[in-house]
Amino acid sequence: MLTVFDKPNSRANCSKSMSRRKLIQAAGAGMLGVNLPEVLQAESLTLPNAPRPRAKNVIFMHLFGGPSQLETFDLKPNAPVEIRGPFKPTACKTPGLLIGEYLPGVASISDKLSVVKTMTHSFNDHSGGGHYVQTGHRWHINIGGGFNVTANDWPAMGSVTKYFDVQADRISDAPTYVVLPNALGSFQEKGGIFRPGETAGWLGGGYEPLVTSIKKKSVEDNPYWRDCDDEELDFSINGLKPHPGMTINRYAKRSSLLDQINQQQVALGELSRTRTFNKYRQRALELVLSSKAREAFDVTKEPDSIRDTYGRHLYGQSSLVARRLIEAGSRFVTVQYDCVDGYSWDSHRNSDDVKKYLLPTFDQAFTALVTDLEDRGLLDETLIVAMGEMGRTPKANASWGRNHWSTLFPAVLVGGGIKKGFIYGSTDKDAAYATEHPVSPEDMAATIFTALGINPDWQIPDAAGRPHLLSTGNAVMELFA
Numbered sequence: 001m002l003t004v005f006d007k008p009n010s011r012a013n014c015s016k017s018m019s020r021r022k023l024i025q026a027a028g029a030g031m032l033g034v035n036l037p038e039v040l041q042a043e044s045l046t047l048p049n050a051p052r053p054r055a056k057n058v059i060f061m062h063l064f065g066g067p068s069q070l071e072t073f074d075l076k077p078n079a080p081v082e083i084r085g086p087f088k089p090t091a092c093k094t095p096g097l098l099i100g101e102y103l104p105g106v107a108s109i110s111d112k113l114s115v116v117k118t119m120t121h122s123f124n125d126h127s128g129g130g131h132y133v134q135t136g137h138r139w140h141i142n143i144g145g146g147f148n149v150t151a152n153d154w155p156a157m158g159s160v161t162k163y164f165d166v167q168a169d170r171i172s173d174a175p176t177y178v179v180l181p182n183a184l185g186s187f188q189e190k191g192g193i194f195r196p197g198e199t200a201g202w203l204g205g206g207y208e209p210l211v212t213s214i215k216k217k218s219v220e221d222n223p224y225w226r227d228c229d230d231e232e233l234d235f236s237i238n239g240l241k242p243h244p245g246m247t248i249n250r251y252a253k254r255s256s257l258l259d260q261i262n263q264q265q266v267a268l269g270e271l272s273r274t275r276t277f278n279k280y281r282q283r284a285l286e287l288v289l290s291s292k293a294r295e296a297f298d299v300t301k302e303p304d305s306i307r308d309t310y311g312r313h314l315y316g317q318s319s320l321v322a323r324r325l326i327e328a329g330s331r332f333v334t335v336q337y338d339c340v341d342g343y344s345w346d347s348h349r350n351s352d353d354v355k356k357y358l359l360p361t362f363d364q365a366f367t368a369l370v371t372d373l374e375d376r377g378l379l380d381e382t383l384i385v386a387m388g389e390m391g392r393t394p395k396a397n398a399s400w401g402r403n404h405w406s407t408l409f410p411a412v413l414v415g416g417g418i419k420k421g422f423i424y425g426s427t428d429k430d431a432a433y434a435t436e437h438p439v440s441p442e443d444m445a446a447t448i449f450t451a452l453g454i455n456p457d458w459q460i461p462d463a464a465g466r467p468h469l470l471s472t473g474n475a476v477m478e479l480f481a
Contacts, residue, residue: 054417136445383416
């Protein structure tokens with residue numbers, strides 16, 4: 001006999017002792033006269049134990065390739081010369097925090113930040129690590145077994161945010177989840193790589209991010225490291241470029257025609273499928289027709305003084321677009337700092353690019369973003385998270401490069417209810433291992449979800465309707481004020 005409730009013969013105990021997992025299993029088997037998607041949809045309207053939201057929005061600044069902890073937020077000036085590296089600490093506003101000398105802007109606002117010194121995981125690989133920190137789940141591909149996005153990837157945190165917003169009918173004129181300035185990997189080599197982690201994966205196409213597209217001038221060109229002109233900063237949306245002659249009026253007419261077709265589908269009894277289609281079609285049309293959404297991507301609308309503060313390089317201008325999207329109503333914006341030359345933050349060869357380009361451009365963009373959001377009264381409701389997918393080896397090589405080291409790396413959080421001037425976790429004398437409070441990607445994802453008012457214990461369905469636990473991590477509650 002199938003037991004749906006813990007005590008099937010006791011009506012009084014049903015509401016108290018009902019097992020949610022058994023209810024879902026029974027619904028999935030059709031035993032209750034409803035299907036699993038209907039159960040999940042009904043549940044989504046009254047999701048239990050929702051945490052108090054600390055933030056309305058997230059800007060996730062992903063520094064792909066793995067910035068060195070020893071050159072950024074965990075300098076060890078008393079370590080042996082082969083470990084401490086060529087960079088010196090600079091004065092900052094947080095007692096006990098040693099920030100690298102090429103992050104002077106960040107040092108000047110460190111009293112607004114929380115620095116997690118003890119991020120750690122065992123997936124010592126760029127693609128898998130990038131998937132890990134953007135989803136909070138290990139990649140299903142083994143280390144070295146692949147580089148590109150797959151349909152079985154876990155959904156990104158931005159896609160999960162979009163899923164719960166859709167369930168709650170929380171829709172604005174701006175896209176919910178955006179990736180700037182390109183799909184991760186498309187700048188690498190000749191553009192044949194599409195790294196995992198930022199997509200909706202098995203959650204489905206309706207929860208994919210809007211991804212903008214910026215072109216390089218040549219294979220060797222690196223727009224992150226130079227000033228960009230307005231013509232190349234068009235931030236056009238992949239898949240939404242209008243065909244020649246397709247005006248806004250023609251889009252509107254096509255929308256009206258589709259509405260008429262959908263009314264016929266409803267009359268024919270195809271209500272469920274039509275509703276699903278309508279939801280996605282309406283979202284796409286909103287993005288095309290909404291002047292608010294279109295203008296959010298137009299960085300040229302900003303005063304020159306603001307653009308100069310962020311930096312005219314691609315990372316600065318992308319960070320500025322992220323702020324514009326948050327103002328317009330977007331909920332989750334990922335700003336990718338890609339490895340255009342195949343190395344960049346992946347500093348095997350030396351520390352020269354880290355010193356000349358990488359740290360200065362990040363420092364300028366991050367500092368400007370934090371200050372700008374604060375000046376506009378948006379920092380308290382916007383959580384900024386900046387991190388790579390791994391760190392670097394404590395012992396440098398002969399040319400002062402460092403190799404992969406996912407065992408320890410930093411993350412910086414600011415805004416969105418996060419403590420100010422706070423250091424979380426301790427590391428050993430060589431910045432090799434956490435000695436106190438290690439934080440996994442699962443924990444960081446649970447922390448970000450909690451900040452947004454999303455319970456990490458909730459479940460999300462895949463395309464077949466099977467429920468999956470959102471996170472196995474534990475939110476780092478000590479980070480919240």
